[in-house]
Amino acid sequence: MNFPIERFLQLKTPFYYYDMDLLKATLVRLRDSLPDERFIVHYAIKACSTEPVVKQIASFGIGADCVSGGEVEASINAGISPDKIVFAGVAKADWEILVGLRNNIFCFNVESEEELVNINTLAQQEGVTARVCLRINPDIDPHTHKNISTGLAEDKFGIQIEDLESTLHMFDNLGNLHFLGLHFHIGSQLLDMEPYRQLAQKVNEVVCQTEKLGYAVKVINVGGGLGINYHEPDKEPIADFKTYFGIFKDIIRLRDNQTLHFELGRAIVAQCGSLITRVLYNKHSHTREYVMADAGMNDLIRPALYEAYHSIDNLSNDEPKTHRYDVVGPVCESSDVFQRDYLMPLTRRGDLLAIRSAGAYGETMASRYNLRPLPLHYTSEELKKHQR
Numbered sequence: 001m002n003f004p005i006e007r008f009l010q011l012k013t014p015f016y017y018y019d020m021d022l023l024k025a026t027l028v029r030l031r032d033s034l035p036d037e038r039f040i041v042h043y044a045i046k047a048c049s050t051e052p053v054v055k056q057i058a059s060f061g062i063g064a065d066c067v068s069g070g071e072v073e074a075s076i077n078a079g080i081s082p083d084k085i086v087f088a089g090v091a092k093a094d095w096e097i098l099v100g101l102r103n104n105i106f107c108f109n110v111e112s113e114e115e116l117v118n119i120n121t122l123a124q125q126e127g128v129t130a131r132v133c134l135r136i137n138p139d140i141d142p143h144t145h146k147n148i149s150t151g152l153a154e155d156k157f158g159i160q161i162e163d164l165e166s167t168l169h170m171f172d173n174l175g176n177l178h179f180l181g182l183h184f185h186i187g188s189q190l191l192d193m194e195p196y197r198q199l200a201q202k203v204n205e206v207v208c209q210t211e212k213l214g215y216a217v218k219v220i221n222v223g224g225g226l227g228i229n230y231h232e233p234d235k236e237p238i239a240d241f242k243t244y245f246g247i248f249k250d251i252i253r254l255r256d257n258q259t260l261h262f263e264l265g266r267a268i269v270a271q272c273g274s275l276i277t278r279v280l281y282n283k284h285s286h287t288r289e290y291v292m293a294d295a296g297m298n299d300l301i302r303p304a305l306y307e308a309y310h311s312i313d314n315l316s317n318d319e320p321k322t323h324r325y326d327v328v329g330p331v332c333e334s335s336d337v338f339q340r341d342y343l344m345p346l347t348r349r350g351d352l353l354a355i356r357s358a359g360a361y362g363e364t365m366a367s368r369y370n371l372r373p374l375p376l377h378y379t380s381e382e383l384k385k386h387q388r
């Protein structure tokens with residue numbers, strides 16, 4: 001990735017930087033990897049809700065996967081058509097369901113029987129019909145970090161397969177609901193494709209079971225979770241969408257009157273974003289050398305929360321990597337560490353660092369912990385414009 005370092009030098013740090021050329025290239029590849037028009041992508045907006053990023057994604061005709069009323073509103077405001085919005089989440093509040101109903105979104109992904117009853121009641125009050133997919137917990141181990149696994153029987157998400165039949169029968173008596181189909185999502189940052197093969201096989205079984213009970217499955221939604229290469233972002237800047245979609249195309253017995261939906265977040269936006277930070281100080285102890293940056297875990301919490309790896313470039317020094325540093329932030333927590341014992345060129349006060357692959361679950365998870373200001377953001381296009 002090419003960073004406009006001269007422009008960065010004039011800016012207050014830390015900030016998120018989004019490379020819109022890479023985002024566009026990723027979206028082109030995504031579009032070109034879709035096997036046919038029955039394959040439909042919804043962008044999981046919780047990964048990055050920064051407006052120019054979402055607008056760019058919306059311009060490719062991609063829908064949104066939302067997990068809160070605020071995300072439904074943000075998606076619509078960024079130009080995503082409500083008839084392309086799906087709304088998941090284990091605990092949707094009444095006001096959030098109303099946001100969905102009043103905007104006539106494509107579908108609610110429902111995770112419990114009580115939620116079904118509540119959506120029906122609210123839809124009745126509004127005089128509308130809510131389209132619903134049932135989120136099924138397929139009990140598949142995604143082999144990812146335990147904090148981002150969602151499809152194991154012990155995870156809080158979805159309806160257990162043994163409860164499917166009784167849940168389906170509820171639609172017989174809930175007149176303001178329309179059963180559309182089935183939803184699954186097994187976890188995030190999956191690089192091993194085997195769990196997806198298992199999911200696709202499980203989907204065939206559950207679709208078959210559902211239709212045998214007399215409920216037509218029009219929509220099959222297999223969620224998201226496709227992983228990216230955090231270790232070598234420049235070697236693999238765009239995820240292998242083709243292989244991913246190919247697995248579902250090969251295994252799922254999709255009919256012409258069915259659509260297959262995907263909810264991708266990380267794989268669309270992670271690589272186009274970096275967190276740009278300045279080095280404030282160096283410090284040496286007898287065992288370690290520290291680089292203290294002005295970005296902290298409040299700006300990017302993934303290393304502290306998920307033990308996530310983010311590669312770090314020193315943008316101010318392109319000499320060979322000869323030093324090993326612990327790169328830490330200013331927040332008063334021992335877990336405020338971006339990398340330990342990390343090989344870098346000589347790094348000094350004032351150097352600019354790029355913490356890479358931070359476009360997903362970076363800015364959206366930022367907080368004001370320690371009363372630090374929220375990080376700013378710039379897109380490559382904004383910085384080009386201001387330069388002229």
Ligand SMILES: *Cc1c(COP(=O)(O)O)cnc(C)c1O
Pocket residue numbers: 044046047065067088185187188189223224225226263264265266267360
């Ligand atoms: C977070 C989430 C996704 C997206 O996950 P990624 O790993 O970013 O692709 C998709 N579906 C649901 C229901 C989610 O909660």
